[in-house]
Amino acid sequence: MNILDKIVLNKKAEVAEAKKNTSIKELESSALFGRDSYSFKEFLTAPNRTGIIAEFKRRSPSKGIINDQAGVEAVTTAYAAAGASALSVLTDKDFFMGTQADLHKARQANQIPILRKDFMIDEFQIIEAKSLGADIILLIAAILTPKEIDALAKQAKSLGLNVLLEVHNLEELERSINPNLDAIGVNNRNLADFTVSVETSYQLAEHIPAEFMKISESAISNPETIKGLKQAGFNGFLIGENFMKQADPGAAMAEFVKAL
Numbered sequence: 001m002n003i004l005d006k007i008v009l010n011k012k013a014e015v016a017e018a019k020k021n022t023s024i025k026e027l028e029s030s031a032l033f034g035r036d037s038y039s040f041k042e043f044l045t046a047p048n049r050t051g052i053i054a055e056f057k058r059r060s061p062s063k064g065i066i067n068d069q070a071g072v073e074a075v076t077t078a079y080a081a082a083g084a085s086a087l088s089v090l091t092d093k094d095f096f097m098g099t100q101a102d103l104h105k106a107r108q109a110n111q112i113p114i115l116r117k118d119f120m121i122d123e124f125q126i127i128e129a130k131s132l133g134a135d136i137i138l139l140i141a142a143i144l145t146p147k148e149i150d151a152l153a154k155q156a157k158s159l160g161l162n163v164l165l166e167v168h169n170l171e172e173l174e175r176s177i178n179p180n181l182d183a184i185g186v187n188n189r190n191l192a193d194f195t196v197s198v199e200t201s202y203q204l205a206e207h208i209p210a211e212f213m214k215i216s217e218s219a220i221s222n223p224e225t226i227k228g229l230k231q232a233g234f235n236g237f238l239i240g241e242n243f244m245k246q247a248d249p250g251a252a253m254a255e256f257v258k259a260l
């Protein structure tokens with residue numbers, strides 16, 4: 001069984017447990033449930049922003065512990081001050097050491113869009129994302145059927161959330177694309193074997209229809225890479241480890257942005 005299969009199996013059990021403990025009514029009565037989401041598109045394309053979606057990520061299956069000392073409020077507010085267009089906050093506990101409280105804290109401290117970075121497989125998680133203050137949800141083509149993507153995207157849109165579809169190859173893109181998506185993210189990391197190549201973004205760029213924002217995800221560690229990806233039509237750049245591996249991730253991002 002590869003790591004993605006393990007994550008999904010674990011997530012199914014986690015969601016089943018969460019459904020036993022929390023009702024949808026409770027989630028819908030959260031103070032944040034009724035707020036209007038920030039527009040992903042507006043923040044990504046605003047002239048004074050970088051296009052960077054800066055990720056708060058303590059651990060990953062490919063790298064182990066990246067940074068278990070940094071605080072979510074301090075890091076995310078520093079990312080926003082450095083010009084992040086949006087934030088990404090991991091909420092998966094078992095593989096990434098993320099928590100739902102991280103997302104909630106990031107929401108209270110920031111006024112830019114936040115992506116709930118998790119493995120979404122069930123409508124319950126979308127309602128949960130809304131109740132925690134997320135603006136964007138991620139749908140990963142490698143773990144969902146086209147029918148599931150369609151249903152989850154429709155539900156997210158009905159709650160005013162922005163939807164980012166993640167693909168890693170042309171086959172995933174062609175089978176998963178649908179009009180309820182806002183952005184297509186090309187993951188430069190192969191989640192089955194963890195190899196990375198930014199070439200993946202270049203190869204898929206021309207196949208992404210113009211109506212969707214284009215995001216390049218993972219393994220970005222150089223401002224020059226962003227310049228090249230912008231030329232290829234990318235609007236957003238999801239960066240986690242490159243900043244999080246530093247003692248002060250916000251300062252690392254501020255330095256990086258100076259070279260853009």
Ligand SMILES: O=C(O)c1ccccc1NCC(=O)[C@H](O)[C@H](O)COP(=O)(O)O
Pocket residue numbers: 003055057060061062063187189191217218219220238239240241242
């Ligand atoms: O990062 C991993 O090891 C990983 C393993 C299995 C599933 C997902 C994984 N990462 C999720 C991501 O998409 C990245 O956190 C994100 O794109 C940022 O990547 P990076 O800048 O390389 O930290």
